[in-house]
Amino acid sequence: xxxxxxxxxxxxxxxxxxxxxxxxxxxxxxxxxxxxxxxxxxxxxxxxxxxxxxxxxxxxxxxxxxxxxxxxxxxxxxxxxxxxxxxxxxxxxxxxxxxxxxxxxxxxxxxxxxxxxxxxxxxxxxxxxxxxxxxxxxxxxxxxxxxxxxxxxxxxxxxxxxxxxxxxxxxxxxxxxxxxxxxxxxxxxxxxxxxxxxxxxxxxxxxxxxxxxxxxxxxxxxxxxx
Numbered sequence: 001x002x003x004x005x006x007x008x009x010x011x012x013x014x015x016x017x018x019x020x021x022x023x024x025x026x027x028x029x030x031x032x033x034x035x036x037x038x039x040x041x042x043x044x045x046x047x048x049x050x051x052x053x054x055x056x057x058x059x060x061x062x063x064x065x066x067x068x069x070x071x072x073x074x075x076x077x078x079x080x081x082x083x084x085x086x087x088x089x090x091x092x093x094x095x096x097x098x099x100x101x102x103x104x105x106x107x108x109x110x111x112x113x114x115x116x117x118x119x120x121x122x123x124x125x126x127x128x129x130x131x132x133x134x135x136x137x138x139x140x141x142x143x144x145x146x147x148x149x150x151x152x153x154x155x156x157x158x159x160x161x162x163x164x165x166x167x168x169x170x171x172x173x174x175x176x177x178x179x180x181x182x183x184x185x186x187x188x189x190x191x192x193x194x195x196x197x198x199x200x201x202x203x204x205x206x207x208x209x210x211x212x213x214x215x216x217x218x219x220x221x222x223x224x225x226x
Contacts, residue, residue, distance in 0.1 A: 021111035023052040065089035164206035
């Protein structure tokens with residue numbers, strides 16, 4: 001089953017991040033990017049809030065990665081642009097069919113980097129993307145991951161809290177349950193922003209809840225073992 005991951009590529013040198021820092025809103029919406037054939041440029045489709053348009057227009061062509069731009073027009077969501085970016089400014093070609101792991105759903109460029117929602121075929125594909133980011137020295141922070149984030153019953157059916165669900169999803173995607181393990185409790189704790197002891201307790205409670213919901217209530221299990 002496909003999964004959707006919300007991630008932060010935490011690199012302040014990514015394209016348009018410096019520009020985002022100069023805007024009153026502090027962000028630029030990126031709907032998609034397309035590599036141009038026979039050209040060393042990528043086409044970005046972006047938008048900015050109405051209150052940030054003046055600063056965006058003023059600062060856009062001062063960005064070294066920006067080659068050209070075209071103003072599309074205004075809608076209720078803000079001002080839309082085509083921005084042509086030097087391909088060399090990208091850490092790697094995310095649209096290369098030979099190096100493709102996930103499809104971009106939407107992204108927000110901030111002063112701290114790119115916050116993206118991407119859909120992956122499975123957890124293995126997500127891990128391949130994570131590893132490629134690591135090879136290219138691109139810090140990746142996993143904010144959320146789910147097999148069907150638009151289904152509100154997915155977490156509730158097992159009685160998991162949002163925090164428990166996130167911890168289990170992160171542990172699974174990071175290889176915590178692989179044999180041998182590909183990540184440690186300490187690494188998971190860093191991702192979750194809590195102590196190792198708290199991460200261990202969070203996982204233990206989530207595992208207990210998941211197992212009890214799968215196998216049945218404790219009184220029933222006692223009849224099987226009694």
